[in-house]
Amino acid sequence: MPSILRAFGFRVVLIVVIGLSSLGRAAEDRPPMSQEQMTALLEKIDDRQRNSGDYRWEGVIYQKERGKEDTAYEATVYRRDESDQFMILFTAPKSEAGKGYLRLEKNLFRYDPSVGRWERTTERERILGTNTRRADFDESRLADEYDPRFVAHEKLGVYDVAHLQLTAKQDADVAYPVVELWVDEPTGNILKRQDYALSGKKLRTLYTPKWNSYFSESKGTDVYVPAEIRVYDELEPGNSTLVRLQKVDLRRLPTNIFTKAWFESKSR
């Protein structure tokens, strides 16, 4: 069976497992989380994923769209969280190689080597038309951007999770005004996330069932990175994106890497 089909068949298995394990279980008899506890949890989530130094991962993005052929992209993501710098460079297939995004001084730019032009775009743009956005690859800022509300302690498969509903703060520049999170309470890893529109319509569901940790010398502790991100479009069932993060490197990047010149040199 092709790997993509195996990958997307996972959703069915996951849903069945979660569904079966949720059947007949009573709600955990634990007190709801306080506002301080929720804020602390969000800060923990953000901190676990943040690296004080640099961050680089190589991975593959599989895109499935109804009525179209499945596509796969290879990409490298670069981050320097201390200065909010961010870059995605697509390296395959040949038709998309050299394209990507670069954030400079709070502006996100998109580059297409076939026209040799940089275009300023919004932070909320869908990355190369997939179901992912810049925020899915960038530093987590949940504590800064959202106000949490406790929903329930729940079981997600074998995991004890805190189910929170997040509402975007007044001035937050986010695509999804309402987010629901299922957070593994012992570890603080997000296992499931659902994003909603202002109208309350569910837009997408993300699963991050497995997390890897990497020791960061600059931070002095581990940084947590999802091994894969599965994104399912809830408005257009059949559309989904699977991101597999394969090589993570927390060593220092070259100083001049977050520049248009560097990007263009790699695009050629």
Add this chain to the structure above:
Amino acid sequence: MIPLQMAVRNLVSSLRKTVLLASILSTAVFFFVLLLAFGAGIRDGILASITTLSTGHLNVSGFVRTSREDVAPLMRNADVMQKWVAEHVPGIERTVMRDRGWGNVISDTGSMISGMIGVDFSSEHALRQTLSPSPTHDLPPRLPAVLPPDEIILFASQAKGLGVSRGDMVTLRTETLGGQINTASARVGYVAKDMGILSSYTVLMSREMIHELYRTPADTAGVIQIYLDDIDRSDDAAATLRKHLIDAGHPLLPSSEEPFFVKLQNLVDETWEGQRYDVTTWKEESSYLLWVLNAFSSLLGYLSALLAVLATIGVMNTMWIAVRERTREIGTLRAIGMSRRQVAAVFLCEALLLGAVSSTAGAAMASVVSVSVNLAEIPFQVEAATAIFMKDTLSLHVEFPSVALVILVFSMWTSLSAAWPAWRASHIAPITAMQQVH
């Protein structure tokens, strides 16, 4: 009078040659007038489509910078601006307010990205008159005067792509001014016949729905579309309106020949704040579509030149032959007192009559063919033609002032073509001419 009578007699006396040349000339004029009618038909189709869906004769658009990287196509206090425009632009037939958006339309089986136009259906009589029902859907013959606020109008190709019919539900998705995603459920209220490429990415909906999607106040609008009593006044009216807006202290975008969605994209890179206005004509808003007309005009230009050359060669050649064949006659006429001017006039009148009769015949045939083609409602077999010409049937529009001009110019040109032979004929010495032996 005498040169004219002689010209008629000469044409009749060499009837075969006259008919042959006249046939050639009238055939050329026939095709030329037919092409003119085709071009006029395309222009009318494009104009009807553009000024219904996309632009007025003149437009006042608004752009607001909502954040460093977001610019929205809207103006605040649109009612006030609409009244102000009515006071400052003469010759307005009507104005309509519309909202502009962009987003996804999603059905159970498909999705598309489309422009979204918020319309007050009850006040847009011209829109209701122009939209006709898609023949593949069971619909009333005309758009109802009132469309519920949660209903949208799709065009036939869009409905086909989405796999929906009247009554089906779709989801609209877009981003608010603050960049947050919002959705709305909508019912397909009507499926209209395609109107070319524009209808591929235009979805019509109520203004309430656009405001709900974008979370914009009810007193905002994207554009005020102004329809003049004479579309040809658009450029002058635009210049007047720009001047009045500047005098009133309203900041304007620089004038440019780009449609609004291109301008919107370019404005992201700019750094101004607040509200800006833009005054555009229908030509500027549809510049990316008018290449068809421009290409056609160029083609007509080349054809005109070719026609002129053909006419010149044909007529001049015939006149040279006539001069040679009638040299003795010319000599005789000169000997009995006809002036040089009168001799030249005979040849000029012959050419003029030939041109007038053949061009009139050609134009008349072209008019008959045009009327027949229009009555037959011949559909374009190629989808691309429907998209480009913004019509699904072949339409030829004979504009009689243009045809009259063609006849006049062609007649004058054929006459001019005979000028040199006529001059040479008039300068033949009578004694030389009379002595000539064939």
